[in-house]
Amino acid sequence: MSQDWPMGQEPHAAVLVAQGLIEHPENLDHVLLDDEEGWFVSDGSEFGDDPELDGEQFATVCLHDVVELLPQLRALAKLPAGMGANWDADSASWVLISPLVPSDDEEARAYREARDAAWPHAGSPMDEVNLSLGLMEIATAADAPARSVRYVSREEDGTWMFVGFEVPDPDEQTEVEVDTLELGHVAELYPDVVELLDAEPGEVFFREAPDAEWLQVIDDGE
Known part of the structure; x- marks a missing residue:
């Protein structure tokens, strides 16, 4: 090509x-x-x-x-x-x-089973996770800022949250508007979060810049 x-x-x-x-x-x-x-x-x-x-x-x-x-x-x-x-x-x-795949379709079931079998992390690639709205949108403008994940948390119930740099202070109890995608799709869209996908419930990570290392938040956020 x-x-x-x-x-x-x-x-x-x-x-x-x-x-x-x-x-x-x-x-x-x-x-x-x-x-x-x-x-x-x-x-x-x-x-x-x-x-x-x-x-x-x-x-x-x-x-x-x-x-x-x-x-x-x-x-x-x-x-x-x-x-x-x-x-x-x-x-x-x-x-x-992340389109809904009909559960009563034999081919769709086989596809889901294959995705589950190939998923190397906890849970399922089809688990529904929360993302801040900036991570859900792809702008077509030439000068649109790059999308990148700033903050990742896995709640005590296992639910995931991914927040982008469009949110000023996600570690200071900022109210964040979210929508949902499948976890496997998030891993493909934002491959730099893959290293965190074996986090235990309750663990939280952030980074200062899109190219910075991930840091784990301990208790008081320091």
């Missing part, structure tokens, strides 16, 4: 795109990247039970052409497989999501 090509998939990879976006790309609503790294790009339309209707609503287009039509996809070049993102036109940013 060309060094100028930003995506992790081949330029001619097939992408399923809502037909309405071809004429009205401003109606972009969300994208999904399945576990085999196949893109689905939608204006809000979803698959139903009628193959004929689905065929009318969606088209197969090469990824290169989709990126030309929707250049904001470039910001998702490193999106982990199995994730998705909602497009927020007002802020020109993507809001990350």
Whole structure:
């Protein structure tokens, strides 16, 4: 692939795109990247039970052409497989999501079991964890600040919290707005937290800068 090509998939990879976006790309609503790294790009339309209707609503287009039509996809070049993102036109940013995999689907169950078996840490990669909102958003502006985790805690009940540098003082009982993703997706998005994923319940870590070493908070926060 060309060094100028930003995506992790081949330029001619097939992408399923809502037909309405071809004429009205401003109606972009969300994208999904399945576990085999196949893109689905939608204006809000979803698959139903009628193959004929689905065929009318969606088209197969090469990824290169989709990126030309929707250049904001470039910001998702490193999106982990199995994730998705909602497009927020007002802020020109993507809001990350971990799509729900149906529990009654045999193939989905096998996929989950394989993920669990490959997960080397405590718990499951599908555990729901909390992230500050800045870690949930991928801005498309060229001058957007890099996203990085500043603070990691594992509560006594085993629940995880990840806070980014957009929060001034997460270690001083600051109220933090959060949303949720799967733990395995967080590990792929922010690989520098992986070394902390075997922390015991009650342990807390922080760092002064994105490239600084992690420090453990002991009792009074020092």
